[in-house]
Every structure is written in structure tokens, then in C-alpha cells.
Amino acid sequence: MASSSSSSLSRVVVKSSDNNLFVVNKKVASQSQLLKQCIDNMEEKGTNDVILIPLSNVTSNILTLVLEYCEKHADFADDDNNNQELKQWDHEFLKKFDYATLNSLTMAADYMVTKSLLNLCCQFIADSIKDLTVQQIRQIFDIKNDFTPQEEADIKNENAWAFR
Amino acid sequence: MMKQRKLKGYPHTLPTELTIHTAILSKLPGKSLLRCRCVSRLWCSIIDDSQFVSIHFQNFQNNRVRSSLLVLEPPEICDTKQICIIRNSENFRKMSTIKIDVTLFEHHRIVGYINGLFCMKRYVLGSQISKIFLWNPSIRKAMELPLIQMLDPNELRSDIDYTFGYDHVKNDYKVVASFYIGNELYNPTFIEIFSLITFSWKRVNISEGPCQWIKDGPKIFLNGVVYWRGIDALEVTPKGKFSHFVSFDVVNDSFNYIELPDCKHENVCAYERFPIILGELVALIANFQSYSQMWVMEELKGEVPLWSKRCRINLQLLYKCLCFKNDGEILYTGEKAGVNSFNIRNQKTKVLQRVTRFIRFSRVSTWRV
Numbered sequence: 001m002a003s004s005s006s007s008s009l010s011r012v013v014v015k016s017s018d019n020n021l022f023v024v025n026k027k028v029a030s031q032s033q034l035l036k037q038c039i040d041n042m043e044e045k046g047t048n049d050v051i052l053i054p055l056s057n058v059t060s061n062i063l064t065l066v067l068e069y070c071e072k073h074a075d076f077a078d079d080d081n082n083n084q085e086l087k088q089w090d091h092e093f094l095k096k097f098d099y100a101t102l103n104s105l106t107m108a109a110d111y112m113v114t115k116s117l118l119n120l121c122c123q124f125i126a127d128s129i130k131d132l133t134v135q136q137i138r139q140i141f142d143i144k145n146d147f148t149p150q151e152e153a154d155i156k157n158e159n160a161w162a163f164r
Numbered sequence: 165m166m167k168q169r170k171l172k173g174y175p176h177t178l179p180t181e182l183t184i185h186t187a188i189l190s191k192l193p194g195k196s197l198l199r200c201r202c203v204s205r206l207w208c209s210i211i212d213d214s215q216f217v218s219i220h221f222q223n224f225q226n227n228r229v230r231s232s233l234l235v236l237e238p239p240e241i242c243d244t245k246q247i248c249i250i251r252n253s254e255n256f257r258k259m260s261t262i263k264i265d266v267t268l269f270e271h272h273r274i275v276g277y278i279n280g281l282f283c284m285k286r287y288v289l290g291s292q293i294s295k296i297f298l299w300n301p302s303i304r305k306a307m308e309l310p311l312i313q314m315l316d317p318n319e320l321r322s323d324i325d326y327t328f329g330y331d332h333v334k335n336d337y338k339v340v341a342s343f344y345i346g347n348e349l350y351n352p353t354f355i356e357i358f359s360l361i362t363f364s365w366k367r368v369n370i371s372e373g374p375c376q377w378i379k380d381g382p383k384i385f386l387n388g389v390v391y392w393r394g395i396d397a398l399e400v401t402p403k404g405k406f407s408h409f410v411s412f413d414v415v416n417d418s419f420n421y422i423e424l425p426d427c428k429h430e431n432v433c434a435y436e437r438f439p440i441i442l443g444e445l446v447a448l449i450a451n452f453q454s455y456s457q458m459w460v461m462e463e464l465k466g467e468v469p470l471w472s473k474r475c476r477i478n479l480q481l482l483y484k485c486l487c488f489k490n491d492g493e494i495l496y497t498g499e500k501a502g503v504n505s506f507n508i509r510n511q512k513t514k515v516l517q518r519v520t521r522f523i524r525f526s527r528v529s530t531w532r533v
Contacts, residue, residue: 106184122184126191134202141185143204155202161304162198 012039013052014067020060021052024067031070033113058108062101066108069093069117094124099140134163186210190219193260194302218335224280232259233487233495234277248301253489256503256517262301272297275339276328278385283328283339296326296339298360309339312356312365318345322353325379329390329414336361338414340390342379350376350395357417373421375408382438384446388415391422391439391446406437409446422464424448425471427457440488447474449482456482458508475508 012029014022029035035053042051055063072093076086094102102125109117129137138145145152156163189200189210197220201208210216233253248262275283280302285294293314299306327340337360342352351372356365375394383392394408409422427434427450434450434457441447448459448471456477462470477494484496486503495516498504503517 103184107180110180110184118184118187122187123191125188129188130192130196134199137200137203141203143207145203146205147202152202155208159198159201159304162195 011050013050014063015052015054016058016060016063017056018060020063022060022063022067024070025074028067028070028074031073031114031116032066033115035112055112057111059104062104062108065097065101065105066112066114066117070114073116090120091124094121099125182206182210186216186219190216190223194300198303221279235486236274253487253495256495275326276383276385278328278330278337281337283326283337285326294324294326296341296358298337309358310364312341319343321345323379325352325377327383327390327392327412329385329412330388331414332388333415334361338417340412341365342377344379350378352377352379368417370419373408373410373419374423375410375421377410384439384441386441386446387444389413393438394421406434409439409448420467422461422467422469425459425473427459427473429455429457442474442488447488449477451479451482455479477508481506 011023011025012035014024014029014035016022024035026039029039038051038053058066072089073086076083097105102121106118106121106125109115109121129140132140137143147155185207189197189207192200197211201211233251235249235251250259250261251257252259272284272286275285275296277283280300282297282299282301284297284299286297287294293311295311296309297306298309322343322345325342325344327342329338329340330336331338339358341356341358343354343356344351345353352370355368355370357368358365373394375396378393378395381393383390385391390412391409393406394410395405396407406424408424411420411422412418413420424437425448427437427448429452432452434452436451438449439446440449440458442458442460446461448461450457450459456479458474458477459471460474462472464470481494481496484498486495486497488494489505494506494508496504496506498513498515502515505514505516506512507514
């Protein structure tokens with residue numbers, strides 16, 4: 001771990017879209033490339049003030065979850081993604097949420113450039129929809145069917161076995 | 165608190181959503197993807213995009229369980245489906261199953277299996293030339309390769325031996341066809357190499373090597389190189405007849421010869437030798453009347469191999485062997501058709517799986533996935 005010299009920041013304040021403030025320790029914040037970039041920029045300028053990072057796309061609910069994930073993962077090394085305990089924790093963490101929350105969390109992970117969380121969410125969603133029907137998948141992602149009945153039937157017939 | 169609302173719709177698709185949907189789709193198995201093409205026009209175009217295909221393949225490469233095995237089991241009596249099962253080689257548990265019509269295997273033979281792709285040959289009636297297919301069982305799509313152009317009527321009567329390989333540098337699949345014409349049992353007259361990228365065959369002449377090739381024998385594919393046996397048919401040297409492995413480097417289209425070590429037991433040469441994969445290394449099994457030796461090629465300096473003798477193996481075990489594992493374990497079919505593992509280092513046997521139905525040993529084939 002890099003030791004914090006006197007000129008570097010130890011904490012940042014992150015503001016959610018609904019104007020709640022979160023004080024985040026630097027090591028935890030660094031899990032997000034977006035926050036890390038902000039911190040690095042400020043450190044380069046030699047600022048000693050605590051900086052405020054507004055996240056206009058992330059609500060407090062979701063930000064709380066992203067930070068919970070970052071806090072857990074900050075305790076493990078970068079190459080420790082195969083750690084069984086961490087894997088178990090990740091799974092338990094995501095298991096609690098409905099699709100709406102998972103979706104917002106995925107968007108936040110993408111926006112905050114937290115690659116491992118983004119990857120984890122996408123894999124989790126993929127695993128949970130892989131056996132669903134087309135109709136169920138449309139419902140979950142709220143996608144409108146823009147095929148004509150004939151087109152849809154044609155696509156189905158191309159690989160009829162996959163729909164059995 | 166979290167479950168306060170249903171996912172509200174996407175009035176129009178934002179770039180972020182497109183990125184995320186693409187990322188989720190890229191982690192789905194092939195069968196689910198085929199269904200997802202039906203969801204909307206946008207999803208269908210994402211899935212059919214060639215860039216998506218390569219991302220999907222990359223994910224498959226990164227996430228596959230390195231220790232998994234593809235096991236081709238014979239169909240049950242009266243069943244018309246052959247069963248392909250992906251099993252975890254640690255515990256032999258089933259990870260996924262693909263059922264295939266038995267008729268496919270009656271008329272086709274497997275040339276090789278790499279990255280979830282089968283290379284198969286199908287005999288054409290009244291001709292020595294086979295049709296070659298690449299077949300992806302997870303999306304059930306097959307592609308027929310173009311026929312090899314024959315320059316001379318003699319060539320139509322040649323014996324052809326096929327080899328399947330993957331070039332990880334150019335992401336290309338290659339098939340090598342070696343032509344044995346007339347009485348030339350061991351020396352191919354010429355080679356044709358097929359590349360999936362160019363979708364064509366290319367004729368290559370080969371110069372004479374220190375040994376001749378054995379066609380239709382066991383072949384292994386490891387890190388871009390295919391290995392098979394070479395034979396010294398003219399002289400019976402102290403090394404015995406099997407003097408070399410012939411190798412084909414799929415990346416550079418080059419052939420090489422690797423000298424085998426002197427495997428002797430009380431001055432008697434091994435009567436058979438064949439290549440196997442041991443973890444990430446090429447190994448050699450040398451059979452004697454009463455037991456087998458396992459040798460490992462520790463490194464290859466230029467053309468000079470460094471072989472080391474690892475252990476002895478009971479011949480009975482070898483006959484029932486399903487595969488050799490990285491950690492020095494041998495999986496074999498045990499009593500009552502179960503699957504056992506034998507650890508070469510500590511000589512311990514473990515029962516991995518009791519199989520309820522009888523599997524005929526000779527008909528089970530395994531590939532590393």
C-alpha cells in the first residue's frame with residue numbers, strides 16, 4: 001500500500017444526485033477509476049483541501065451500495081479476484097437485489113468506472129436470465145418487441161431447438 | 165427499500181444501456197443468445213455483430229474452467245442421441261450436456277476439438293476424399309470446408325490424414341491434410357493446409373525429415389502446435405522404431421521433428437510410444453511388456469528437447485485411462501464403470517464418480533476443453 005504523505009489526500013467527499021454527502025477514504029474511493037482520476041488530478045495540483053466530487057447520475061441508495069462494494073474490495077489486492085471468500089461475499093451482496101436495483105447498480109458501476117463491479121453485475125444478470133423466455137427477458141429489461149409476428153417466427157425457426 | 169419500483173422503461177436507448185446490454189449478452193451461453201435474438205431488432209443486431217462475436221469468444225476463453233473435459237459417451241441402447249458432456253476433471257461432475265443425433269457420429273469421425281469447435285470428416289461414397297466440417301455444437305451450426313483441388317487423378321486415390329489446430333496469434337483455425345499416395349505408407353507426398361481466415365487450401369511440399377510419419381495415430385494439440393508420432397521404418401535403431409514426434413506449428417505453418425529419449429527397460433525398447441499432454445507440457449508414454457514409462461519434455465531449446473523420466477504406470481491403468489491431468493493425476497474408468505483418479509505422486513486412488521449406467525471404455529473419448 002502506498003503510504004500517505006502529508007501532501008496527499010486521505011479522504012474525499014462524494015455527492016450523490018439527490019445531494020447527500022458521503023465521506024470516503026481514499027483507498028476505498030480508488031476502487032472507482034472516476035474517483036481515483038479526480039483525486040490524482042487534485043494531488044497533482046498540490047491541493048490539501050478535502051475535495052468534493054459530485055456524481056450527478058447516481059442516487060444515494062445506489063451510491064451506498066457501490067461504496068459498500070468498494071469498501072469490501074479495498075481490503076483485497078487487485079489480483080485477488082479469485083479469492084473464495086470475496087467471491088462468496090460478491091454473490092451474497094448481489095443476491096439481495098431485484099432487477100431494477102441491479103440495473104441501476106450496473107449503470108453506476110459503468111459511470112464510476114468500477115470495472116470489477118460492472119463485470120460482476122453483468123455476469124450475475126446474465127446467469128439469472130440465461131434460462132428465461134424471450135417474453136420474460138423483454139419484461140425485465142422493459143424492451144418493446146419491434147418485430148412483426150412473421151419476422152419473430154422466422155428468427156425462431158432459424159434455431160427452433162434453442163426455444164424448446 | 166430496494167424493492168420500491170419495477171424497472172422503469174428505457175424511453176430511448178442510451179449509449180450506457182447499449183454498452184451494458186452488450187456486456188450482459190456477451191456473458192450468456194450460445195443457446196440463450198439464439199433466443200435473445202428474438203427480443204428486439206436492436207438485440208438481434210448486437211448479437212449478429214462480428215465484433216460482439218469476438219468479445220463473446222474472449223469471455224468464453226477467460227471464463228472457461230481450465231480443468232474441464234469434454235466427454236463423448238456412447239448412447240444408451242435404443243437411444244438415438246449421443247451424449248457430449250462437459251465435466252469438471254476435478255470431481256468429474258457434469259457441467260453441461262449437449263445431445264447429438266447418433267447418425268452424425270455414424271457417418272462422421274472427429275478429427276479434433278478445440279475451443280468448443282469440432283473438426284469432423286465425412287466419407288464420400290466411392291472416393292478417398294472426405295468432406296471436412298467445422299461444427300459448433302453449442303449453436304448447432306456446421307460449416308463445410310471447400311474441397312481440396314486435385315491436380316492429378318492419382319491424388320484421388322491417396323490416403324489422407326487430417327489434423328486440426330488453432331492459431332492463437334491470428335485467431336485462425338487450420339486443418340492440415342497429409343496425402344499418402346500409392347505405396348508411400350509413411351511419407352506424405354504433399355500437404356494441404358486450410359486456413360479459416362482465407363477460407364482456402366494451400367499446397368505445401370515437404371522435405372524429407374529424419375523420420376517418417378505415422379498417419380491416423382494419436383495426436384495432441386498444445387499451445388499452437390500439433391504433435392504426432394514419427395517412425396524410423398528403415399532401421400531398427402537402439403531407440404526402437406518410434407524415434408521422433410513430428411510437430412506442426414499452426415502459427416508459422418512449419419513442421420519440425422523432436423527426437424525422443426532412449427526409453428529402455430533391461431535393454432528392451434518400448435514397443436509403443438505416443439504423445440500425451442501433461443498440464444502445459446508435452447509428455448510421452450512408452451509401453452513395455454509389463455508396464456509403461458512416462459517422460460516429460462521439460463523444454464525445447466531450438467530443436468533439442470530436454471526429456472525427463474517422471475514415473476512408471478501400470479499398464480492396466482493405461483488401458484482404462486480417460487485423461488492425464490496437470491497435477492499428475494490420471495483419470496480412468498474404475499470398477500463398476502465409475503470414474504477414479506490415480507495420483508502418480510502419492511500413488512493414491514480416489515473414487516470420483518459412481519456412474520449408474522455402464523459405459524463401454526473403448527467408446528468414451530475425452531478432450532481438454
